[in-house]
Structure formats: C-alpha cells, structure tokens
Amino acid sequence: MLKLRRLRIEKFRGVAPGTELRFSDGLNVLLGQNGTGKTTLLELISMVVRSDFSSLVREEFSIEYELTVPGEATVLVAISNKEDTSLPETKPRTAFGLPEHWHPAADITIEESSSGRRHHVRYDSDLGLIIGDGHPTGRARELSCLQAGFLWLYMLEVAEPVAISVHHKVRRARTARRFDESLELFTWLVGSGDARGILLVHRDETLIAEAEAHVIGVPQALSRRLAERYERPRSDYTFQHADFAFLTTIKETMRFDAAELRVDITERQPWGEDHEMVTFGNFVFRFWWEGGEFITHTRLSYGQKRLLTFFYYLACNDDIVIADELVNGLHHHWITACVEAIGARQAFLTSQNPLLLDYVPITSPEQVHHSFVLCRGERRGGRPAWTWTNMSHEDAAEFFAAYEVGVEHVSEILQSRGLW
Template sequence: MNKLTKLSIKKFRNVAPTTLEFRPGLNVLLGKNAAGKTTLLRLLSTAVGSQDEVLRDDVLEVSYRVSGTSLDFEHTITRTRVDEPVLPTEPGRPMQAGLSNLQQTDAFVFEKNGSIVEKARVLSNEVTLERAGQQSRVDLRLMRRRDPFTSLYFGLLSTEQAATANDLVKDIISSRLRSAGRMDESLERLNALLDLEVKREDSSKSSTWNIEDVPRSMYFILSDSMPEGTSATFSLEFLERAARVLGYESATARFDVERLSPEPSQQIVRLSNLRFFFKRPGEEVSHDLLSYGQKRLLSFFAHADASQDMIVADELVNGLHHEWISACLNEIGDRQAFLTSQNPLLLDFLRFDSAEEVRRTFILCERTSGESGSQLIWRNPTEEEADSFFSAYQTGIQRVSDILLTKGLW
C-alpha cells in the first residue's frame, strides 16, 4: 500500500517554509481554531491529486514523497502566475493590461531500491521523460486536459520506451496515492453522494458518473443486471458495515431507474435519487431519519470506501459516540489517515511504540502575528518534545490528550 512520508512547503499562502514527516498509519493535526488545520488537509488532498476547489487558484511550490509498493517517488508542484497581454480590439491601439493565468509545472522522480529509474516533467501541453540518460518529449496539445499523473501515464504510453518497459510503466502508475480528498467537518460529502447519478449503456458496457470519488463498492452495481421497474436496490459492502455499527441488521441503496432508450438491444438507463434504507426487525428507516451523528458515520464509511490508500477527514469525531470512533478507526485499517479533532476522544485512541512514531504522528499548527502580518507555523514535534511525551505515555498514568495538554503540545 502506498504511503505519504513527507511534505515540503516552500511557498504557499502565509505558511512558513517547512518540511513535515508522517507515519504510515494515523496522523493527527493539532492546533487552535484558525491555525490552518483544514487548510493543510486541503493542501495534502490537492498535492496527491484530489483537487480542492478552494485552492484551485493558489500560487504554490510544494513537494511530497511517497513510499510505494513497487516504487518510491517525489512529486514537485509549482504554480506561478503568468501575465499575458490582451490584444487591442481596434487596430492601432496599444495592448491592454494582461490577464493573469496560473501555470503549473509538475516534476516527478521515480526510484527503485534507491536508484532513479525515471524522471518526468509535465506541463499543460507536453510531457518530457528521461530514462537512463535518454530524453523524449510527448506533445499533449491534441489531448484533453488531464491531471498531471494521467498526463504522465499517456506520455509514457506514447513513447517508444514504453513497449520495452511495460512493467516499469505499470509500477509508476500503481505508485500513485489514491485518495478521495478531504471529508468535511459536516455533511457536505454525504449530500454530494446523495446527488449521484449514473448513466449506464449496456450495449457498450460503459457508464458516466456526475461526481468524482464514488465509493468503490458502488462500481459493482454496473455489472449487475438491471431489474424491471422504476427502481433498483443494491447491497453495498460499506453500507452493510455502517448499518451494523449503527445497530441495524442490514441496509440497502435504492435508485430510481429511468430508461432512456426504447430499443431493448441498446438499453441505456439512468440511476438517480439515491436513498439508503436501514433495517431491523419491525423497522425500516431511510437515511433522512437518521440523527446527525449517524449521518456523519455513514458519510465517513462512504468516504473511506472511496479512498484506497489515504483517508483525509476533518473533525472526524463530530457527533459520534465513543464506540463509533473505534469503528471508524477499524474502518481505516492499514490505510494512512490524516485527521483533525478538537475532541480528546480521538486522541485517546492513539497508540505509540517509540518517540519517533510520536514525532511523525502529530502536526502542530499555530498562527503567529508580527509586524509583517500573521503567519502559519506547521511542524512536527521536536525530538525533545517527542521523547518527553513518550516517556509520560509509557507510564500509562495519563491519557494521550492529557499528556499533550501537560506538555503544551495541544
């Protein structure tokens, strides 16, 4: 499973340049309100490829490092603002002030057993590849604009090298961190999921979805035969697990079905108006009758199902019973997670085997003010702070949240 090990920030908003290190499991951001915790989660999501609209127009220079199953790599993202002159509307008139456009450059370095096996530079209109000292360039101007990793993939497939290094191409693509981005602190992610529509064309076995980051278990509905009638009901793995945590015996997802083609041989159907139903003896309730905390848990289970390698969740424990927090952490399993919480309940579930693990687990977020204005300071604990925390943790007397407060880390 691919893991994010490091994030370096050279330029981003009012954040002081920093390098953050992470553990393979749970990582927790600590800090007061307005210290940038949510902003850091947004940046992490954007860096690994799940674009956050709030940061879409931000100038930045950041890099992150991934330890992958087959390859390790470093990805540097540079966004600069470029002013382009506006041509005059009438001949003889001077050019007007320029339009400001954002230009992004993505540089990749892939390594296997410590040795570089591929370098790549991705621009909006081209990909430059370098392997064993040999360079090649692929023109992307005729291709639809894609995210940098997908552009890199098509660039690799378009080179003559790809035919003789197919295994390496597969390793490069499989090393990508797969994440559904940031789950918000409320119910936006669940509401977006409820707006899901999918159009299925049985003749071509193709489908289109109106949202990104669909839970993986929902893709299996495309292989099921479509029942007759105006609705279709499906069992989903993440939904069944959430139902058991909430005290129900089972749960199903139900779509309205609209048939768009009159020809049986070319059936096109649209699924919409998604609803979830939870059942136990003598009772069936739809998701809209669940409490806020129950909806939050359902939202997290759906979000986790869409996040294959890395889970990002803001204020995870909002509205959750303490037993449900344990269920959410079990749902994360072996995946890497980046979480925030102002509630000590989450912190008290954390476990540590060394001071170094403590240092990589926590990201301390602080806002400072000076003559030049406010600045965000993001950092891991120092080795001294981590040693002090771990010594107190080993005694088993205080809870994790109490140690953090005592040591001035939270």
C-alpha cells in the same frame, strides 16, 4: 497501498516557506487551535494525493512531495504555478483555460524500489510534456500539471512497467477528498442532481467499464453489483445489507436489524454504435428494526448521518483517508469502530475533541514524531500566517516516556506539555 511520506512547502498561502512535514504510514493527527490552518492542510494533502491542483490555477504556489507504493516505487513531485505580471491578461490559450500569464510547471521522478532505476517526466506550460532527457513530445500540452489526474496520466506516457503499475495505485486515490467536519458529503451523497456513478454498458447489457463519480466516488462493489443486475427497462434497483460490507457495518454499528440501499438509473445516453452511458444516483438508505418498522436516511440523527457517510467514504477509498473533525457527533463506541475500520489505510485526521487522540496507536518516539503535526498561527507582515511542524524529536521522546507510564491520557500529555 499508496502512501504520502513527505510534503515540503516553499510557497502556499500563509504557510512559512521551507515547511517540511513527514508522515507515518498509519494515523496522522493534526493538532492546533481554531484558525491555525488544519483544514487548509487537509485540503492541500487531498490535492496532492488526488493529483488535482485545478483549484489553484490562478494562485501562486510551489511544493514538493513524495508518494510511495511500498515494494514498487517512490514518486517525487515538484510542482509550482507562477504569475508573470509583466504580461497583460489575454484570452485562454489552452483547453484547460490557463491564462497566458500563468506558468505551471512540474518535475516528476519515478524511482523503482528493486533496481533503483529512475524515470523522469517534466511539464512546461510552453513546451508541454517532456519524457526523460528527450525533446518535447508535443503531446499533453493541453493537459496542464494542475489538472485533475495529471500525475497518473503522465505515468502512462512513460510506458515503463513500473510506471503503469504505480499509475493504477495513484489513480485509485482520485476520490480521497476531505471528509468534512459537518454534513457536506452526506448532503451530496443523498442529494439529487449530479451523477453518483456512471457505467458504460454494451448493447447486450454487459458492463464494459465504470467511470469515476463526482466528489467521493462509488464503492466498486456497488458498481459491479448494479452492472450484474442491469436491465435496460428497469429504472431502480434495491440492494440488501448482505450485498455490501459497508452497509452491513453501518447497520450493525447503529444497531438496526436490517438495511438496504435503493439506486435509481437517472439517465441513459448512446455511446457509439454498441454502447450506452448509464448514470445512476438518487440514493435512498432504509433501516429496519425488528417488527418491520423502518426509517430512511432523512430521519437519522446528526451523528448517524456522519457515521453512514464515513463508512461509505471508506468503501470508496482503499488507501488514504482525510477526515476533518472525525469524532463530531460520534459516541466513543462509534469512534472506536471508525478507527478500527480505517485499518491499514494511511489517515490524516483533525480533532478538537480529546477522545480521538486516545485512539492513536503509540509505538515509539519516532512514530510519535511522524504521527503528530503541530499547527500554530501567528502574524507576519501584519497578516495571518501558519507554522506547521512535526512534533520535535525531543518532545516526542518526552511524550513517549510519559505515555509508557500509563497514568495520563494522550490528550492530557499533549495539553500539559503545551503541544495541543
């Protein structure tokens, strides 16, 4: 499973230069008052794990980070974007639309776990992609290191077995967006308009491939089951809760007797001579009680809508979870279900509600040091600024000693020591 182990910030918005954070492989909780940059940090983490800095194409930044696939390789990335104000604004020169006076750069090292061998990739906005110590390849000049998916696409250029293997792990995290604190993702999930998923189907109606969906993706089980049932004349398909583990979990957690998901085929387009591109969406979730009465997702409560979206989100993201104010609208039994469902995934969470904190596993002072990130706000040069740090080793040891006594809740220990 892919893990984000380290993030160093030299320049990014109002963050203190030289900020370096280390993360645990399990639950990581960002603590701080409103306005201390917790959501901004979650968004930055999402950019890192999704290999997508396209939202920063006209913004100066410089960061380093370390991704690892345990037992296979570690990927070290240094990436930046700088503005040369001595040059006038010109027309975009690349397919990516990067202006002449912005200069993104990236330096990537893939280190094999077993042998220690290193493979090096560098991107320069003028030269393009450079593999190892060689000359510019002339390839991928149009694929900026800020563009979505740059990291796993660059790995294909390395053409080494470890790079190809890690490529698949990194690519799998492309849908690890921030699970928002309200209903933004729910509205996207059940809304009309953008495609929820795309299938490439051969003329004999067999699935060739699935394209990535917008925003948070589509569970593989849904794409595969839809491909199995696909018939060219049909425009809608209905699946029962027994078809998908995530739908069964939603049904059982909300205590309904049955659930189903209807999916519409919204568009078909020819793709070459023998294929067609099939777009699907217009999701409708239905839930039944004993006796036959049912409701659709539109009649769910606020908390039920968030729960539905979160379990769908988990089904799309096998490795990394990024959730803002996860416990909003959730009963503590549902919080337990959510934390248990995260399982072995690495998670980055925020919460102003103390309930979540009591579900964070506490095993050692070192684990506490890595699991809690303290976010604080201040002013520098008359402007708002943020300081993000791991909990100090001293505070982590003191926290762990108090936790072992078993008298105070996690939230109480943090508050009494000024850590939250």
